[in-house]
Amino acid sequence: MTANPFHLAWFLQGSSAQAWGEPWTGHIGTTWAQPELFLNMARSLERACFDYILIEDSSYVGESFGGSTEIYLKNAIAVPRQDPSVVAALMTQVTSRIGIVPTFGTYAYHPYLLARLVATLDQVSGGRIGWNAVTGSSDFAAMNFGMQGMPEHDTRYDMADEYMEVVRKLWGSWEPDAIVADRKSGVLVDPSKVHAVNFQGKYFSTRGPLNSGVGPQGQPVIAQAGGSPRGRRFAAAHAETIVVNAKGIDAMRAYRDDVHKHMIAQGRKPSDCKVLFLINPILGETMxxxxxxxxxxxxxxxxxxxxxxxxxxxxxxxxxxxxxxxxxxxxxxxxxxxxxxxxxxxxxxxxxxxxxxxxxFNAVDLSIDLCGTCDAVAARMGEVMQEVGGDGFLFSMPNVNRRTLAEIEDGLIPALQDRGLVRKAYEHEHFRANLLAY
Ligand SMILES: Cc1cc2nc3c(=O)[nH]c(=O)nc-3n(C[C@H](O)[C@H](O)[C@H](O)COP(=O)(O)O)c2cc1C
Incomplete structure (x- = not known):
């Protein structure tokens, strides 16, 4: 048994048609536009005490196979995709503890718009929002936003570093106690506690302050998945949770150690960022x-x-x-x-x-091979965490449906909880507090 429980999160590969062509998906071909599956998912994973659901996004229709959109459209490969902010907002309204982490690309949103959107989500969720901060990688996505193509890989991260500085300043443009809501004097907001930002950078500029006000967490949780050396430096500088598909225990440990090294170099404590490893366990009643x-x-x-x-x-x-x-x-x-x-x-x-x-490649295993009964898989997850050192797992299931959710919520999670490997109840109200509780 580990000294502390480990963390769990769910990687929702985009909001909309899930697992087209997979069994147990009902009439997904006609029901995908309705949010029911996602609302079920959010409720189920909250009952299972997951830390968060990460909602992937990429904002374009694939066109990189044979120079055509055909294979993507015919097979529902990452399309259709609804806007993650809408699905995230809906999920927050049927839950009260789980963190919700939509993905927004720094190429697609002006920092002011992003800061306001994420702060608003943090408000309506009662302090449970994270942002999966991605730089984007596809020229097709860039073209949807009027660019010729994506900037070069490392330049994207340089731009994203500046982007983080801007959004953090915008989130900080309201002091935490700026809202006085004094009915006697009639003053809602104390003007001396709301400040302009006046940011003029190399890539972005904004005046501020943010008109939405801040969310309960002040600075929402940042998630990241940089895998390259430059991406890891970016993640280590900004993220409070990093998700990665590292292959095998040695690679998992090495990745986490490397993130910790970068964090220390930047004056951060390693315990302030939870590294979660991708898994897609295959469960059965028997081996x-x-x-x-x-x-x-x-x-x-x-x-x-x-x-x-x-x-x-x-x-x-x-x-x-x-x-x-x-x-x-x-x-x-x-x-x-x-x-x-x-x-x-x-x-x-x-x-x-x-x-x-x-x-x-990534067919039946991701970071590690997990296949067996719930009890055997739970035991193996515990061993792996012991060997890697922490901090938890991100479920990335190919067959997203209610049956898979039930197998995890009612099969695997109790087996993990019985071993003391994961939490049985949330400790706190806000996402960050739960994520960094241990
Ligand atoms: C679990 C996981 C989820 C990711 N989700 C997204 C996403 O939703 N949108 C996106 O543009 N990139 C996403 N990425 C890609 C990362 O942001 C990053 O670009 C990728 O891991 C490669 O790292 P690099 O950019 O440092 O080369 C994801 C990566 C991983 C491992």
């Missing part, structure tokens, strides 16, 4: 059933190599439709998108063809 499910999942991955390459191409900006996928990936291929993913793909390839590599 045999879990293994059967794993085989089925692997068979589906073998049959869906092109779709999976299209998704991988969307995050790496690589058009795999251009290559003979029965040959290895040519050495000269690089990415201005997610660097760590491409590096992991290459490490795994070991001279194998693109098809063979993709069939096993």
């Amino acid at each position: 045999e059933e879990a293994l059967e499910r794993k085989e089925t999942r692997q068979r589906m991955a073998n049959q869906q190599v092109e779709q999976r390459l299209a998704h991988f191409g969307k995050v790496t900006n690589i058009d795999f439709g251009k290559f003979d996928i029965d040959k290895p990936l040519p050495d000269h291929v690089t990415t201005n998108g997610h660097q760590l993913n491409l590096e992991q793909f290459r490490t795994m390839a070991k001279g194998r063809s693109i098809r063979e590599t993709m069939a096993s």
